[in-house]
Amino acid sequence: QVQLVESGGGLVQAGGSLRLSCAASSGRTVRLYLMGWFRQAPGKEREYVGYVSPSGVSTNYADNVKGRFTISRDNAKNTVYLQMNSLKPEDTAVYYCAASDYSFTIDSGRYKYWGQGTQVTVSS
Numbered sequence: 001q002v003q004l005v006e007s008g009g010g011l012v013q014a015g016g017s018l019r020l021s022c023a024a025s026s027g028r029t030v031r032l033y034l035m036g037w038f039r040q041a042p043g044k045e046r047e048y049v050g051y052v053s054p055s056g057v058s059t060n061y062a063d064n065v066k067g068r069f070t071i072s073r074d075n076a077k078n079t080v081y082l083q084m085n086s087l088k089p090e091d092t093a094v095y096y097c098a099a100s101d102y103s104f105t106i107d108s109g110r111y112k113y114w115g116q117g118t119q120v121t122v123s124s
Helices: none
Strands: 002-007 010-013 018-027 034-040 047-052 059-061 069-074 079-084 093-100 111-114 118-123
Touching: 002 093, 002 111, 018 034, 018 093, 018 118, 034 069, 034 079, 047 069, 047 079, 047 093, 059 069, 079 093
Parallel strands: 010 118
Antiparallel strands: 002 018, 018 079, 034 047, 034 093, 047 059, 069 079, 093 111, 093 118
């Protein structure tokens, strides 16, 4: 069992930055897993944001965040990060981190463990 805890959300003005963290609070290490970030805005379906490979070498991003968001991981600290720059009001959502046994996937159904989410609100 992997328990994930997100933190770092909050209220920020458009154009600002936030860094979200996702820590494995107990149980198995996350270094074995593909780690993804997803988000869900009110009234919308959960949306893929990006992922980082277990080694941290490979990353992938949704087109609407590419060039603005960066995912990284520190396996020694059992923590994954989502650096968000140039934030827009449409980035407002609850952000979730998740862990997958698959090598590379953007399919939320293939992520086995999920955090509880952290709210990000971007004001215009």
